[in-house]
Amino acid sequence: MRPTVRGLFLAFFRIGLYGFGGVLPHARSVLVDRERWLDDREMTDILTLAQLLPGPNIINVSIMLGVRFRGAAGAAAGVLGLLGAPLLLILALGATYLRFADEPWLKGAFAGVAAAAAGLIIAVGVRLAHSLAPRPVVLLFGATSFAAIALAGLALPVVVLALAPLGVWVAWRAER
Amino acid sequence: MDPLSAAATLLSKLAVLSLVSIGGAHAVLPDVYRLVVTEHGWMTGTEFATAVALSQAAPGPNVLVMALVGQYVGGPALGVAALVAFCLPSSVLAYLAARADLRARGSRWLRAAKDGLAPITVGLVLASGFILTTGTVRSAATFAIAIASAFLATTTRINPVWFIAGGALVGALT
Numbered sequence: 001m002r003p004t005v006r007g008l009f010l011a012f013f014r015i016g017l018y019g020f021g022g023v024l025p026h027a028r029s030v031l032v033d034r035e036r037w038l039d040d041r042e043m044t045d046i047l048t049l050a051q052l053l054p055g056p057n058i059i060n061v062s063i064m065l066g067v068r069f070r071g072a073a074g075a076a077a078g079v080l081g082l083l084g085a086p087l088l089l090i091l092a093l094g095a096t097y098l099r100f101a102d103e104p105w106l107k108g109a110f111a112g113v114a115a116a117a118a119g120l121i122i123a124v125g126v127r128l129a130h131s132l133a134p135r136p137v138v139l140l141f142g143a144t145s146f147a148a149i150a151l152a153g154l155a156l157p158v159v160v161l162a163l164a165p166l167g168v169w170v171a172w173r174a175e176r
Numbered sequence: 177m178d179p180l181s182a183a184a185t186l187l188s189k190l191a192v193l194s195l196v197s198i199g200g201a202h203a204v205l206p207d208v209y210r211l212v213v214t215e216h217g218w219m220t221g222t223e224f225a226t227a228v229a230l231s232q233a234a235p236g237p238n239v240l241v242m243a244l245v246g247q248y249v250g251g252p253a254l255g256v257a258a259l260v261a262f263c264l265p266s267s268v269l270a271y272l273a274a275r276a277d278l279r280a281r282g283s284r285w286l287r288a289a290k291d292g293l294a295p296i297t298v299g300l301v302l303a304s305g306f307i308l309t310t311g312t313v314r315s316a317a318t319f320a321i322a323i324a325s326a327f328l329a330t331t332t333r334i335n336p337v338w339f340i341a342g343g344a345l346v347g348a349l350t
Binding site: 016017018023048049050051052053054055056057058059060063064066067068072075079082083085086087089090091093094095097098101105106108109110111112113114115116117118119120121122123124125126127128129131132137138139140141142143144145146147148149150153155156157159160161163164166167168169170171172174175 | 292336
């Protein structure tokens with residue numbers, strides 16, 4: 001059944017609030033299992049496209065799904081549902097942090113929190129790396145984009161505009 | 177720098193990064209870090225990584241880190257504006273793609289795009305991890321916390337919130 005604008009808002013509201021430590025798994029369970037707006041294969045198609053486009057994947061999913069079912073109003077409802085409540089919550093958390101950031105007895109705790117978050121981002125990258133086939137061209141592009149940002153200190157727009165067309169061209173040639 | 181030009185600098189940078197953010201918010205963290213920590217000193221490396229931690233631990237997508245960075249630089253209004261600046265350009269592209277009824281299924285171009293971009297995205301996310309780690313690790317204890325959370329989050333399915341809580345505890349005790 002085609003969802004209403006209100007239905008889209010509520011579904012993405014639910015996805016946003018479930019999303020402790022990553023939102024995408026919850027998106028599948030709400031959109032496919034609970035609401036039955038999509039089957040598994042349609043969800044995978046939308047996710048693939050959402051990951052190819054720039055921008056946060058889940059926001060791209062909410063926009064593409066909103067447009068498909070209810071046009072611009074559906075897209076707006078999806079994004080507002082997804083971000084509204086978590087935005088207010090994170091600003092409240094941020095204000096609390098700013099209030100206590102300079103307390104000497106909390107300095108150590110915040111240093112530990114920051115280090116844990118840095119490690120978590122490394123883990124996200126390592127998990128993503130595991131999902132790729134370890135072919136030389138994959139390693140070459142991965143290592144080049146890492147080195148360009150982390151070691152050479154190049155700006156992201158330069159790196160993406162240089163590497164992305166090259167990477168897609170090489171993959172296109174390899175598929176024939 | 178006066179507050180208005182600081183806000184304009186941050187928002188215009190985020191709007192540009194939005195259009196090249198393959199891999200989402202994680203991929204652009206090094207560029208945001210360089211702007212707000214290295215170039216302008218609006219935040220320390222630890223404050224920046226704490227903002228990343230809060231956005232991971234709180235409900236909602238990780239892109240909310242942009243709201244925290246904006247809030248830190250110029251208050252809650254700039255927080256909301258920073259999130260909009262980072263999300264709007266890419267959202268317009270997603271809207272146009274959906275309008276054009278672009279489908280991922282069966283197209284050789286889309287398959288090539290996926291295979292070609294995936295390794296670049298991985299490199300960008302690992303570069304983010306590297307920059308955040310070098311910006312936050314200042315002692316043996318914080319080094320151990322970063323390594324432990326990277327290792328355990330790679331090899332187990334434990335909710336990341338626990339690593340952040342554990343980091344706070346170990347950091348407070350050392």
